[in-house]
Amino acid sequence: MFRNLQLKSTPDRIEPVTDQLTSSWLEQYSEAPILLSQINLLPENIKKRVYRILIPPELLARFQIDPVSWKGAGGGLHVRLDARAGSNSVRLMAFSDDDRMDEFFHLEISDNAEGSLEIKMLQLNDPQSPRFGTVINREVDQDVTGKAGRNLEEEQRAMEAGLAPGQIRDGLGALKITLNQFETFLAATGHRAYFLEPQFYSAAWLFEKRGFAYVRGHKLMDNIHAEFQHGGRLHQALDSSTSFRKPDAWRFVRGRAWAIHDGILEAISEKWEDLRMVKQVGRKAGVETFPGAEY
Amino acid sequence: MHQITRSAELTSLPEFRKYINLACSHHSGIDKQITYDLQLAVDEACTNIITHGYQGMNPGSIILSLEFKGAYIEVTITDFGHAFEPIQTPAPDLEAGLEDRPTGGFGLYFIYQTMDEIEYTTNPYGNRLTFIKKLESAVG
Numbered sequence: 089m090f091r092n093l094q095l096k097s098t099p100d101r102i103e104p105v106t107d108q109l110t111s112s113w114l115e116q117y118s119e120a121p122i123l124l125s126q127i128n129l130l131p132e133n134i135k136k137r138v139y140r141i142l143i144p145p146e147l148l149a150r151f152q153i154d155p156v157s158w159k160g161a162g163g164g165l166h167v168r169l170d171a172r173a174g175s176n177s178v179r180l181m182a183f184s185d186d187d188r189m190d191e192f193f194h195l196e197i198s199d200n201a202e203g204s205l206e207i208k209m210l211q212l213n214d215p216q217s218p219r220f221g222t223v224i225n226r227e228v229d230q231d232v233t234g235k236a237g238r239n240l241e242e243e244q245r246a247m248e249a250g251l252a253p254g255q256i257r258d259g260l261g262a263l264k265i266t267l268n269q270f271e272t273f274l275a276a277t278g279h280r281a282y283f284l285e286p287q288f289y290s291a292a293w294l295f296e297k298r299g300f301a302y303v304r305g306h307k308l309m310d311n312i313h314a315e316f317q318h319g320g321r322l323h324q325a326l327d328s329s330t331s332f333r334k335p336d337a338w339r340f341v342r343g344r345a346w347a348i349h350d351g352i353l354e355a356i357s358e359k360w361e362d363l364r365m366v367k368q369v370g371r372k373a374g375v376e377t378f379p380g381a382e383y
Numbered sequence: 384m385h386q387i388t389r390s391a392e393l394t395s396l397p398e399f400r401k402y403i404n405l406a407c408s409h410h411s412g413i414d415k416q417i418t419y420d421l422q423l424a425v426d427e428a429c430t431n432i433i434t435h436g437y438q439g440m441n442p443g444s445i446i447l448s449l450e451f452k453g454a455y456i457e458v459t460i461t462d463f464g465h466a467f468e469p470i471q472t473p474a475p476d477l478e479a480g481l482e483d484r485p486t487g488g489f490g491l492y493f494i495y496q497t498m499d500e501i502e503y504t505t506n507p508y509g510n511r512l513t514f515i516k517k518l519e520s521a522v523g
Contacts, residue, residue, distance in 0.1 A: 202507035281508035301444035303463035303509075306390035308441055362441050366463060366509065373388040373446055 121278040123199045125176040135171050141276065142180055142195060143167065144269040147262050151184045151192065162186045177208070183215075190215035192260060195270075200283065205274065207284040212266060217258035220246040243346075244331045252290035252342045253349035267298050271369045281368045288360070290345035293381065295365050299372030305363030309377035315356050316344060325355035341383045385449045391433045391442040391462060399425050399447055406449045412518060413456070420497040421449075421458060421516060427494055428460050428512055436464030436510065455499070458514040466505040 106113050109126045127138050145155035148167075153160050158167035164186035170179040177198035184190045196209040221242045246255065274282060283303065286292035292309060302309070315322035316338040325347075326335045332350035337343030348360050367373075385406040389395035400422045407418040429445055437443065446461040494501065500515035 200507075204507040301388050301446055301463075302390075303443045304441040306442060306444045307392055310390045310392070364443070368508070371386075373444065374386060375388045375444060377390075 119278055121203060123176065123203065124171070124178050124197065124205070125174075125199055127277075128171045128175050128178070129173050136169060139169055139171060139178060139180060141273045142178075142197075142270060143182060143193060144262065144265045146265060147193060147260070148182065151182070153182065158182075160186060164188075185215070193266075195266075197270075205279055205282045207270075207282065210263075210266065210284075211256075212260040212262050213255075213257040214260050215257070218249065219257050220249070220251065220255075222246050222253075222256055240331075243349075247332065247342070247346050250342070252345050253288045254291065263294060263298060267367070271367075274369050279369065281366055283364060283366050285364050288345050289348045290341050290383075292363060292365065293341045293345075293378060293383075295367070296373075296375045296377060298367070299374070300365040300367045301373035301375055303364040303366050305365075306375070306377070308358060308363065311356065311358070312344070312348070312353070313378050321355045322347070322352055325352050339382065341378060341381050344378075386446060387448075388444050388446045391429075391437045391445050391464065393430070393433055395433075395445065396426055396429060399429060399445075402447065403449065406451075407456075410451050413451075417456070417516060417518065421456065421514075424494045424498055424514055424516075425458060425460065427491065428514075431467055431491070432460070432462045432464060432510075436462050436467045438465065440464060454519065455515050455517045458516070460512045461509050463509045466510050 107126060108129055109122065127135060130138070140155070140158075143155070148155045148158075151160070151166070153166045158165055160166040166183050166186070166188070168179075168181045168183075168188065171177075177196060179196045180193070181191050181195075182193035184192050191211075192213050192215045194209060194211040194213075195207070198206050198208055200206050222239055223237070243253070249258075251258065270282070274280075284295065284300075286295060289312070292305070312322065314320060317323060323338050326333050326337050328334055330350055332346040333352060334343065337347045353359055385402075387399065387402045389398055403422050403425060404418055407413045407421070425447060429447075432445055433442070443463045446459075448459045448461075450457040450459075494514070497516075498514040499517045500513075502511075502513040504511045504513075
């Protein structure tokens with residue numbers, strides 16, 4: 089019945105799971121993804137060699153930090169690596185000062201249940217720029233995004249200074265090189281894609297520009313854009329009822345992001361939750377849910 | 384490689400059709416019938432993804448890519464919804480009377496009729512449906 093048809097249904101090969109990386113396993117399964125939990129079991133200096141790839145050397149050079157020793161001009165260690173044996177996550181932080189107070193790079197990644205990698209947090213802060221206390225709930229250890237508790241005065245100051253929600257300082261303009269560097273790490277460790285959950289509209293838009301697609305939330309992003317147009321319910325809800333809902337906020341990514349952070353999605357019976365993005369290593373999806381956007 | 388990513392919504396289907404038409408028009412030797420077959424196959428596959436794959440989810444993306452490889456065209460559709468196995472779907476019984484036929488199933492039948500190879504893979508990075516359309520198969 090089916091002219092010329094050849095059918096193949098090929099599940100991707102699943103490699104045998106091993107906790108401990110060995111040279112023979114690496115030799116035998118050259119394309120098998122390596123998990124962070126496996127790397128974390130390696131001796132400290134080997135781990136450090138592997139995880140060095142995660143920080144762009146040019147970013148470290150900008151702060152006079154040696155990309156190999158992680159020491160600054162004053163001789164102090166400027167990079168902190170948390171990658172405990174038994175853990176499936178890694179945290180890497182770089183500081184511009186010897187006292188390790190001014191963090192400019194913060195990356196947290198982890199294995200997920202499906203054996204791929206997730207970016208749990210990525211912050212790139214300009215340590216020379218003013219800092220805003222937009223986070224008030226320090227009790228929630230994992231929450232450094234400002235969502236667990238809002239400091240409205242500081243948020244307003246941050247917004248007026250041109251920051252997006254979730255930012256405590258100006259960015260470094262280094263997202264592109266950081267993600268490129270991360271993809272180098274992923275290719276080396278055998279991963280073909282990675283995931284993250286954008287906490288803010290502005291973050292989702294930035295990751296779209298860097299080639300991410302949506303596992304969940306593409307339709308929501310389309311709806312948000314449509315509803316921010318003239319006559320849309322979000323456009324109408326920009327009624328100056330709070331500082332974050334100014335009438336012209338729909339024109340800009342940051343304006344929309346602050347309004348959404350302020351809960352404006354109630355106007356369309358939606359919430360900013362459950363969005364998930366994916367990036368194929370080496371490829372750009374070309375998503376643009378806010379065409380011609382100004383940041 | 385040509386690639387387009389749109390939301391998993393029925394309103395995206397015309398954009399996929401238009402995109403295939405545009406991509407095919409830039410390559411010589413691809414006649415209207417081939418373009419139409421590709422549009423139909425993509426339309427049916429994406430409809431399945433939208434109505435079944437992303438069912439119960441906050442819909443994500445569908446990534447459509449076309450690669451023109453001389454003797455054949457490779458079409459890849461990637462999504463991140465529930466895995467949907469089109470190859471396991473039985474062909475509709477064309478001999479049955481109209482009242483005895485179950486609704487649906489014809490879209491996949493058309494894909495099987497018009498494409499030369501179909502491959503479906505699913506892994507942690509998403510679901511990938513690949514069609515191969517040989518250019519010479521459209522002749523005669």
